[in-house]
Amino acid sequence: MESATDKEIKYHIRRHIALPYKIKQLETERLKSQIYAYNMQSFTGTTQYGFSIDDYTRAINIEQFVIRLILDQESLNRQIEALRLRYKLFKELLPTLDYPTLKTLLKHDYLSDYEVMVFNEIQEINYYIDQHKLAKKQQQSDNEVASLDLTESDINAILTSDDWESTKETKISVLNTVEDELMAMLTIVD
Structure with missing residues (x-):
């Protein structure tokens, strides 16, 4: 966000100041x-008096109810933890933030x-946070590749395939894993 307008900068500052309230x-x-x-949720099927069977409301399955409840929770x-991490980082980077002054400055047009310092x-x-997400995603990809038992022909097929489903990161992970295994074998031989 290199060319952010004044309103966008003020919006992001307000959003970070309001994180405790959002949490x-x-x-x-x-x-x-x-x-x-x-x-x-309705655990029993119902219909209104005088309506046909087509207007019947079906009951929710107990398993579906439990799955929805768990997924919602x-x-x-996850949202709460992400906001807590963001607010923790905000407090660590700006421990001496003067909230009354900042709130007054946010009211002005200029x-x-x-x-600008707070926005930076x-x-x-x-x-x-973006770098942390990328590192976590790469680690998961590496773990998935490492858990595979690949033969030499499988590795060659992955690396030389032109399919768009296997990503570049997966191919790089396969190469890194193969290289690590080869280096481990060479150190054992020595």
């Missing part, structure tokens, strides 16, 4: 979804140097 809102939503989960938990720190946080 609290998601925690409340998670608690309410646990409490009211049974009120939201996991989704909220952009101050202090706001937010950009660092975003860069760190």
Whole structure:
């Protein structure tokens, strides 16, 4: 976001200042979804009086209900953890942030140097989180490749294939794994 406008910069600063409130809102939503989960679903099929059988409402399957409930809870938990990490990084990078001054500056139309400094720190946080996600994704890809028992013909087929389904990262991971295995074999021979 190299050419961000003043409004965009102010928006991102406001968003990061409001992270504790957003976290609290998601925690409340998670608690309410646990409490009211049974009120939201019908476990019995019903139809309104005078309507045909086509208007019959089917009951939810218990297994589907449990799966939905667990998925909703996991989704909220992941969102809360991601926001907590972002807020933790925000507090670490800006430990002496002057909130009253910043809130006053955010009300003005012009952009101050202090706001630019805070926005640059937010950009660092975003860069760190993006790099962390890429590293985690690469690690998962490496683990998937390492868990495969590949023969030489399998490796050659993967590396020389022109299919678009196997990504470049997978091919690089296969090469790295093969190289590591070869180096391990060479050290044993010596």
